[in-house]
Amino acid sequence: MDPPPRPSTSLFDVYLRLRPSNTAEHERFLQVETPSASHAPTHITVQPPANDPRKRAIEKFAFTRVFEEDAGQLDLFRETGAVQMVEGVLGAKGREGRDALIATLGVTGSGKSHTILGDKAQRGLTQLTLDLLFQHTGPHLAPVDTSAAVFPSLCAADVSEAQLMPAAHFLDNIYDEPHGRASRATTPAMVCDSAFHTITRLPGAFPTPEGLVPAKKTTQVFHRLYPSLSKYQLQQPATPPPQSTLKSPSRFAPLTRSIAKLTSPFQETSFLSTAQTSRKYVPRLSALPQYPSVDDIELDVDTTCEYAIVVSMYEVYNDKIHDLLTASAGAMKALQKRRALLYQKTELSPDRKVVAGLRKVVCSDLDEALLVLETGLQERRVAGTGSNATSSRSHGFFCIEVKKRHRASIPGPWSSSTFTIVDLAGSERARTAKTTGTHLAEAGKINGSLMYLGQCMELQSELHRTTTSAIAVPYRNCKLTELLFTNFFAPSTSTVRRQPQKAVMIVTADPGGDFNATGQILRYSALAKNIVAPRVPSTTSTILAGSNAPPSRAGANSTASGRASPISSSATTAALQDELATALAAIASLRQDLEITAMELQHERLRREEAEENWQAATLQAEEIEAEVREEVWAEMEARLVLERRRWRAARDAEVEAGGAVLDAKISVLVRGLEDGEADKENVEIFQDDEGERVRELEDEVGILKGRLRETEEAGSRGPSKEMRSPSKKMRVLKSRRWDGSGMGVEEGW
Ligand SMILES: Nc1ncnc2c1ncn2[C@@H]1O[C@H](COP(=O)(O)OP(=O)(O)OP(=O)(O)O)[C@@H](O)[C@H]1O
Numbered sequence: 001m002d003p004p005p006r007p008s009t010s011l012f013d014v015y016l017r018l019r020p021s022n023t024a025e026h027e028r029f030l031q032v033e034t035p036s037a038s039h040a041p042t043h044i045t046v047q048p049p050a051n052d053p054r055k056r057a058i059e060k061f062a063f064t065r066v067f068e069e070d071a072g073q074l075d076l077f078r079e080t081g082a083v084q085m086v087e088g089v090l091g092a093k094g095r096e097g098r099d100a101l102i103a104t105l106g107v108t109g110s111g112k113s114h115t116i117l118g119d120k121a122q123r124g125l126t127q128l129t130l131d132l133l134f135q136h137t138g139p140h141l142a143p144v145d146t147s148a149a150v151f152p153s154l155c156a157a158d159v160s161e162a163q164l165m166p167a168a169h170f171l172d173n174i175y176d177e178p179h180g181r182a183s184r185a186t187t188p189a190m191v192c193d194s195a196f197h198t199i200t201r202l203p204g205a206f207p208t209p210e211g212l213v214p215a216k217k218t219t220q221v222f223h224r225l226y227p228s229l230s231k232y233q234l235q236q237p238a239t240p241p242p243q244s245t246l247k248s249p250s251r252f253a254p255l256t257r258s259i260a261k262l263t264s265p266f267q268e269t270s271f272l273s274t275a276q277t278s279r280k281y282v283p284r285l286s287a288l289p290q291y292p293s294v295d296d297i298e299l300d301v302d303t304t305c306e307y308a309i310v311v312s313m314y315e316v317y318n319d320k321i322h323d324l325l326t327a328s329a330g331a332m333k334a335l336q337k338r339r340a341l342l343y344q345k346t347e348l349s350p351d352r353k354v355v356a357g358l359r360k361v362v363c364s365d366l367d368e369a370l371l372v373l374e375t376g377l378q379e380r381r382v383a384g385t386g387s388n389a390t391s392s393r394s395h396g397f398f399c400i401e402v403k404k405r406h407r408a409s410i411p412g413p414w415s416s417s418t419f420t421i422v423d424l425a426g427s428e429r430a431r432t433a434k435t436t437g438t439h440l441a442e443a444g445k446i447n448g449s450l451m452y453l454g455q456c457m458e459l460q461s462e463l464h465r466t467t468t469s470a471i472a473v474p475y476r477n478c479k480l481t482e483l484l485f486t487n488f489f490a491p492s493t494s495t496v497r498r499q500p501q502k503a504v505m506i507v508t509a510d511p512g513g514d515f516n517a518t519g520q521i522l523r524y525s526a527l528a529k530n531i532v533a534p535r536v537p538s539t540t541s542t543i544l545a546g547s548n549a550p551p552s553r554a555g556a557n558s559t560a561s562g563r564a565s566p567i568s569s570s571a572t573t574a575a576l577q578d579e580l581a582t583a584l585a586a587i588a589s590l591r592q593d594l595e596i597t598a599m600e601l602q603h604e605r606l607r608r609e610e611a612e613e614n615w616q617a618a619t620l621q622a623e624e625i626e627a628e629v630r631e632e633v634w635a636e637m638e639a640r641l642v643l644e645r646r647r648w649r650a651a652r653d654a655e656v657e658a659g660g661a662v663l664d665a666k667i668s669v670l671v672r673g674l675e676d677g678e679a680d681k682e683n684v685e686i687f688q689d690d691e692g693e694r695v696r697e698l699e700d701e702v703g704i705l706k707g708r709l710r711e712t713e714e715a716g717s718r719g720p721s722k723e724m725r726s727p728s729k730k731m732r733v734l735k736s737r738r739w740d741g742s743g744m745g746v747e748e749g750w
Contacts, residue, residue, distance in 0.1 A: 029511065171375070305407055310403060
């Protein structure tokens with residue numbers, strides 16, 4: 001078996017934490033190997049239950065360290081190297097900080113959230129990290145609230161197109177809304193302070209720009225509820241200055257409104273409680289756990305620098321990234337439709353992917369940070385399942401950015417390093433978790449992403465075992481692995497060389513829980529693994545007992561190292577057993593592949609269903625759009641036709657009018673001709689002999705003209721002349737026929 005410490009090139013230190021089992025009736029399948037003196041345990045043996053139908057082999061796994069059931073939160077914080085990671089993020093004197101990542105991995109209900117976020121009595125790694133950071137940076141924090149230049153400089157230095165805001169402003173936005181908001185949970189035994197109700201009706205309880213004097217009783221209650229935030233009250237002058245002279249009125253105003261909101265019926269909240277509610281509750285700081293304490297931990301801090309601590313939170317839900325700090329009160333619908341964020345390179349971060357467009361909150365002390373954390377946790381998706389009453393349905397990312405710059409009259413640029421704490425959702429079996437509908441679909445996505453994570457972890461450990469670069473770790477398969485692995489593998493084109501991220505994976509397991517699911521996670525997360533001994537089925541034992549296997553098979557025992565021979569001491573039997581162990585190992589491995597394939601299949605099936613649903617929705621949408629377009633085109637055509645018809649009628653009228661004018665002119669010519677003819681008759685008599693022929697001609701001409709006149713009159717009464725030969729006239733004739741419906745199959749009035 002390989003030595004437990006990971007190779008220095010490996011990406012993660014992998015720790016195993018065992019939780020106290022709450023299923024006492026179940027057989028314990030996981031044993032911790034007793035280490036040699038003064039060493040912490042590093043190896044475990046997984047013994048399949050006696051009734052295991054698959055008759056799997058006993059397996060042995062190695063981790064950086066194993067924490068047994070009695071290990072507390074502080075043990076984990078100290079012994080997993082989290083303290084050194086905090087120090088790394090702060091950065092040594094004159095150096096930039098180093099990014100750090102802690103993630104938990106395990107079956108549902110195995111204690112991941114407990115480790116990361118704690119419970120009602122104990123803090124988790126996140127709170128401990130925040131406490132340690134604020135303890136050491138507290139005296140060196142940049143005056144974000146009082147200096148006009150600090151906050152803009154922080155905004156300008158952010159490369160992730162984030163929306164930065166001071167914590168007081170953020171909390172005010174969230175808790176100052178009138179309609180309430182979705183809460184992850186409410187703790188049942190809430191304290192509703194009647195004194196508080198009375199007090200909060202008093203006007204001007206807290207400093208406002210208007211300068212009202214605070215009520216003493218209110219102040220006491222506020223002190224009790226929010227001891228650390230009372231500093232805002234202390235800043236109030238005895239005689240409040242006019243608004244314009246207040247040093248930071250914006251700081252007071254929002255906070256005052258926030259505090260005023262405390263006048264509403266008050267309940268303490270925590271992500272740890274279970275009942276769902278749509279009411280808005282301000283988290284109660286005094287109800288949050290204070291234990292364990294990190295007061296005795298000493299770190300080196302660069303005192304020549306000033307710091308800023310920026311908190312952001314997001315979750316990966318159904319393979320999409322959602323900000324946990326954006327929801328405002330009463331935004332139930334908005335909450336359901338939360339915009340997905342992109343993990344991408346930005347203009348200011350061309351060589352490194354970041355979650356773009358997050359909301360980030362600049363916190364001035366631990367209490368503000370804890371309130372922001374609680375607020376974000378209320379947005380995180382959780383649900384009660386058959387396996388866990390508050391089961392995380394998303395992978396939660398809690399990011400603490402430490403910004404640092406050299407203190408001087410002209411301060412240096414801000415550098416930034418991030419401590420990321422990841423609470424992964426747990427893998428679960430639908431049968432055990434009894435999930436259906438949406439939660440079943442969520443579980444499919446969770447299992448799918450964890451399967452990809454498992455593949456990446458296995459391949460990366462393979463990569464370091466074989467020291468070959470030919471293996472490509474498929475970390476781009478899903479958002480989770482992309483977020484966890486990109487900064488390990490992505491080539492850096494930046495000229496600024498950053499130290500590689502320090503990463504720790506804490507695998508959580510219930511030694512008496514689900515053997516199959518836990519075994520699978522241990523298999524891909526362990527730093528080293530081995531088959532210890534086969535579980536020999538009784539029938540096989542019988543066969544072996546009477547077998548006379550050829551001695552040549554004895555050499556086949558070279559596959560699994562460190563293997564013991566529990567059945568017989570004879571060489572032949574040992575050889576057979578080795579062979580059997582190999583076969584069983586191969587079967588176990590095939591079964592594992594089969595399980596993975598089944599999970600993949602399930603994942604693909606869900607993806608197909610989702611794609612089909614999307615396809616149907618898209619088809620419906622296309623049909624709707626088509627119908628709308630048809631309507632629009634039809635209406636437009638009708639309008640044009642009406643216009644054309646009017647134009648044609650006007651043209652026809654003008655033509656008829658013009659025809660009438662020509663006719664009139666001709667008639668008048670004719671009449672004049674006739675009159676002239678009468679007048680000439682006298683002359684005709686005189687010159688009859690000479691002009692007789694001329695008179696006949698004129699009479700013929702008059703006859704022709706009369707005939708034409710008749711025709712014209714007839715044509716005028718019938719409509720436009722059939723003899724219009726020009727194309728435009730023909731067109732008009734055709735159109736007139738169309739509008740009249742003659743020969744076009746179209747009704748009159750169409
Ligand atoms: N080490 C521990 N000591 C005491 N209680 C624990 C421990 N680990 C877990 N628990 C308790 O077990 C329950 C389930 O734990 P938790 O919610 O942390 O599981 P999880 O792994 O995060 O599950 P999921 O993946 O479904 O979110 C909680 O009530 C938690 O307090």
